Structures are given as C-alpha cells and as structure tokens.
Amino acid sequence: MGRIRSYTRLMSDITIRRATADDSPRLTRLVRTSGAYRGDYAAMVEGYQVGGPYIEHHPVYVAVDDDGGRVLGFYALLVDEAELDLAFVADAAQGLGIGRLLMEHMTEQARAAGLGSVRVVAHPPAEEFYLRTGAIRTGTVRPTGRIHWERPELRYDVA
Template identity: 80%
Template structure:
C-alpha cells in the first residue's frame, strides 16, 4: 500500500468529496436514489469531524464524517479505485481514535446494505435493522463500534495522521 495520510477535511474538499459520493459504484442501480444530487457541503465539513484519506500525490482515496453529538458515523466512502487496499480499514481505525478522543464509548452506523460486511470486518457488531422510510426503500443494517475494547494492534498506526 502506498503512503496514505489522513487529515481533517476543509471546505475546499467539498467538490472532491461530493464527486466521490456521487461516483460510487456501490450506489448504482436501485441505490442511486441515495446519492442523486447529494452534496458534501463546505458548512457540513466545517461543522463536523470529516477526515479525508489522501495518497502521496494528494488524490482523495476516501473519507468519513462523524456526528459527535449523535455518536454516529454519518458518511464513509472509499473511492472505487482504492477499495481492497486497506484505505477503509485505516479510515475506520482513525474514526475510532477521533471518537475515543471526543469521549465517546460507542459509534452507531446505519449502513448501506452492501457495506455491512466491511463494517463487521473492521470491528462493528450488528445491533439491529432500520426499517425503510422516505427515499430509502430498503431496510438497512444497524451496527455499533464498541470503543471500550482495545484497538487492533496489527493496524499500522504510522499510516494515520493524529486524531484531531
């Protein structure tokens, strides 16, 4: 895996993050309604802990957004070209560190159904199902990261920026 840096996103990242969301292959077909017209706005980025993974050339590989008051992972996307390379695992480890530093003991995830296995592999556990409603015409898995359990020591901490 090439060098990946995780840093706090800024409003200037808005267009790149929006393109990543709208271009995600995971949201084609029946799931397209979820990202149609979606925008990761500058105000959203400035208000919430949004962190972006970039490669040595500054290309955006993925990002996540954490809602601290709700203790919920709101967004998590990895570029199609960066999937399977460990980027998502690094982002979730970083998210857990940021959440712990903020005093959270758990983080809720309402997952895109095809992403459930990813969250399970990165340490979340299934806690329920969120019923279809509104624009979402399918049930979604609800998961939780328990932040009271120790982190995976095999994760390369040097690949992560500090959790601020």
Template identity: 65%
Template sequence: MLRRATAADAAHLTALVRRSGAYRGGYAAMVEDYEVTADYIAAHEVFVAEADDGALLGFYALLLGPPAELDLMFVADAAQGLGVGRRLASHMKDQARAAGLSGVRVVSHPPSEGFYQSVGATRTGTVRATGAVTWDRPELVFALEPSTTARRRLGEGLIR
C-alpha cells in the first residue's frame, strides 16, 4: 500500500535512510547524520510504501520546485527486489504529472543510476563532488507527459 507520510513516520524514515545497505563503506558519511523531519514531510510530497503488517518498505520525497526534483527514494534492504522501488517510482511520476510537471530531476547515488534508468529516467550529466559528498553523482531526468487533468488545468491557467 502507498500512502502519504505523516509526522509520525519521521523517525522510521530516518532509520530507513541511515540503515540503507546502499550507503555502506565510502558512502556512509552521507547518511550517518541524515534526518527526515516532520517539517520536511509537511513541506514536501513524501509517500511511503507500507506492508500489510504496517512495516515501512520504502519511501520517496518529491520536491515540486521549481525545479521539480526527486530528493529521496529509499527501499528497505529486506524489500529490495520485490518491486517496491518500481511502484514508488511509478507513483512519483503520477504525482508529478498530476501537478502539471513536465519533468523531474534526480541527482542519484551512483549505484542507483541503473535503477532510475530502468524506470524511465535519462542521464543528463554529472554533479561534481562538493562538501561532504566526496564523489561525483549522475544527474538524470524523468521526462513526463502531463495527465489529462493537468492538461485541462494548464489550459485553464490554473497550474504552471
């Protein structure tokens, strides 16, 4: 099940980020102090994938911008390979289309680039290492066609 994240999810999402197996070794410094706060959840489009028993399987955070950006996407290590990431990516694209967006930028964790390409993103460049991030990161974009509702609202001047 996918649902909108709430403030009560903040600690669980923070733990999911910090425990991610994708950020072990040289990548660990990027997430060791990372925190998903209640304020962050309230300010952005944050959705969680939840198992029938209530366990959080993954989440994403879409920043509507401009520019629109997929800021976070994490899948619990135990849920890797079960289609959770694909479902989150599909939902994110639907949300972006409904908001009238024509594209969503992703600055990817290097090992995740192939996943983003497999769900429709195209590499557009490289973001060079700066500050605490000591590695170059792939930059990608999801090019989107607006939904029928968004096209109608665009035509009426209701959204940008």
C-alpha cells in the first residue's frame, strides 16, 4: 500500500521525456517483468530487449517520477509505419493515469509528425485500455511465430 501511495503522491510530478540508450536496461526490465505477460503470454516477452539502437532510431518516450527518476512507463512510436510498437506501464503504477498520459503524449507526437492515425496491434488484455483512451477497434491480427492467439487491431485517429 505504501508503494502505491508514493506513486499517487507523484502523479503531479511526472515527466515524460525522450528515452536515451542509457534507459535500455530499465525499459527492458519493465517489459520482461510485466504482470500482463505471465502464463500463456510469457513467450511474447521472453528474451525481449529494448535496445539502445532501437531507442535512438525511434521516438521512445519514458514517464519518470521527478523525485527519483523511477520509470513508470514508456511507449515507442514507429513514425514511418504510423504504428504504436510498444506501450508499458510498471505494474505498481497501473490504474493511476500514467498510461493515459502516455497515450495523450503519443497522439500529440503523432500529430506533430504529420500522421493522421496510429495503428495498434494490442496485447489482448490491453484492448480495453486502448478503447478507453480513444482508440477504435478495426479488426484482428492472426497468430504468427511465437504468438499463438489473435490480437486486436486498433487505431487512434490523431489528425
């Protein structure tokens, strides 16, 4: 409970900044330890790495608290593909509005880049989050590779 309280206190003290290659270990840890990817979904993040070159090549933004620089969440936007590639919020920070802040920031960045919409291929349990933050469902993506389930396809209209 104390941990959640400290995050709640920090809601007004959150900074969203461009990630750097130095953030790679913390972003990778956030992905690999995400509670949303346990059980059947664990294969999606097993061995996954948010590498420095990826961070330097794509717009990756991280939400951190101003007190200690704790990573609360992040997203990666693939501008050339007009697609949200990654979006994660730390387990202890979920339900506090950080994901919504990140999606608002993402749509602003997409608009500034001249995009009319942003595609999202969602982790099935995250579909409701995307719908609540303004995305609309456009279909499903069939299973491929290590992913043995259909995934919801959504779109944010940002123009």
